[in-house]
Amino acid sequence: MQSSKSGFRALAGIAALTALVFGAGLYSLNVSAQPKLDIHFVPTPHEVVKRMLELAKVGPDDIHYDLGSGDGRIVIAAVKDFKAKKGVGIDLDPQRIKEANENKAKAGVGDNVTFREQNIFETDLSEASTVSMYLLTSINIRMRPKLLKELKPGTRIVTHAFNMGEWKEEHSESVEGYQVYLFIVPANVNGKWEVSEGERKISLDLKSEFTELSGTATVNGKSSTLKDSKITGTKIEFTIDLDGKPVKYEGNVDGGTITGSGASKWSAKKS
Ligand SMILES: C[S@@+](CC[C@H](N)C(=O)[O-])C[C@H]1O[C@@H](n2cnc3c(N)ncnc32)[C@H](O)[C@@H]1O
Numbered sequence: 438m439q440s441s442k443s444g445f446r447a448l449a450g451i452a453a454l455t456a457l458v459f460g461a462g463l464y465s466l467n468v469s470a471q472p473k474l475d476i477h478f479v480p481t482p483h484e485v486v487k488r489m490l491e492l493a494k495v496g497p498d499d500i501h502y503d504l505g506s507g508d509g510r511i512v513i514a515a516v517k518d519f520k521a522k523k524g525v526g527i528d529l530d531p532q533r534i535k536e537a538n539e540n541k542a543k544a545g546v547g548d549n550v551t552f553r554e555q556n557i558f559e560t561d562l563s564e565a566s567t568v569s570m571y572l573l574t575s576i577n578i579r580m581r582p583k584l585l586k587e588l589k590p591g592t593r594i595v596t597h598a599f600n601m602g603e604w605k606e607e608h609s610e611s612v613e614g615y616q617v618y619l620f621i622v623p624a625n626v627n628g629k630w631e632v633s634e635g636e637r638k639i640s641l642d643l644k645s646e647f648t649e650l651s652g653t654a655t656v657n658g659k660s661s662t663l664k665d666s667k668i669t670g671t672k673i674e675f676t677i678d679l680d681g682k683p684v685k686y687e688g689n690v691d692g693g694t695i696t697g698s699g700a701s702k703w704s705a706k707k708s
Pocket residue numbers: 473474475476477478479480481503504505506507508509510511527528529530533555556557558570571572597
């Protein structure tokens with residue numbers, strides 16, 4: 438009797454251990470199948486989505502990307518309510534992609550909306566003309582070099598709740614207690630430029646970081662520091678002291694050329 442009891446105990450022990458090991462195996466399988474998210478899903482309220490897309494001025498010419506697209510609401514609204522020609526949502530979590538595709542079917546937005554199961558750090562962003570992000574300041578800052586490298590100057594980026602660190606926003610406001618920010622990708626104007634304005638020749642040495650612009654202008658061998666300088670997307674402005682008088686220059690940057698806007702007839706070439 439004693440021996441059958443201890444045999445039963447031994448069998449029960451082995452069964453319990455097997456269950457534990459098997460369970461742990463399943464658990465670790467499950468854990469390893471989970472994507473490594475930089476942040477978990479929290480949806481942006483619909484009224485905030487609307488204001489973000491208004492601030493980004495999303496319209497029929499735009500291709501909108503939502504980085505970390507969750508249940509797809511921003512991309513769907515960009516196409517359905519703001520008539521963007523295309524919307525792309527990127528999310529690393531397959532569960533979110535599934536929900537986003539279900540919401541896309543319910544919204545009837547068709548093939549103009551796509552959701553891709555991808556890491557935002559490994560996604561080519563170059564076709565986007567408007568972008569939204571509800572991530573964290575630290576993730577926005579990690580994304581900054583990629584945004585500045587791949588997005589065209591003038592691309593509008595709207596973020597919910599979190600800013601971009603030293604990259605100053607063009608606009609920020611609270612929507613029913615939720616903070617939203619607008620950023621515009623600046624043209625890269627770093628370097629030396631030769632300005633021609635009729636007979637006058639000016640050499641510029643520009644330094645830009647995000648939207649901050651500084652530099653010097655050299656006219657007839659005399660250098661002065663630029664004043665009131667700023668870069669907003671492709672628009673550049675600065676003031677030069679010419680013969681003791683401040684002269685304001687405004688222009689539009691297109692690669693290695695700046696074309697003066699307004700009444701002034703000036704242009705600049707990168708040297
Ligand atoms: C705070 S939610 C925002 C969802 C949606 N954009 C919105 O505002 O309603 C962040 C989303 O980012 C996704 N995510 C986190 N890390 C990611 C990564 N590295 N690549 C792609 N998606 C990621 C999460 O799965 C989650 O759905």
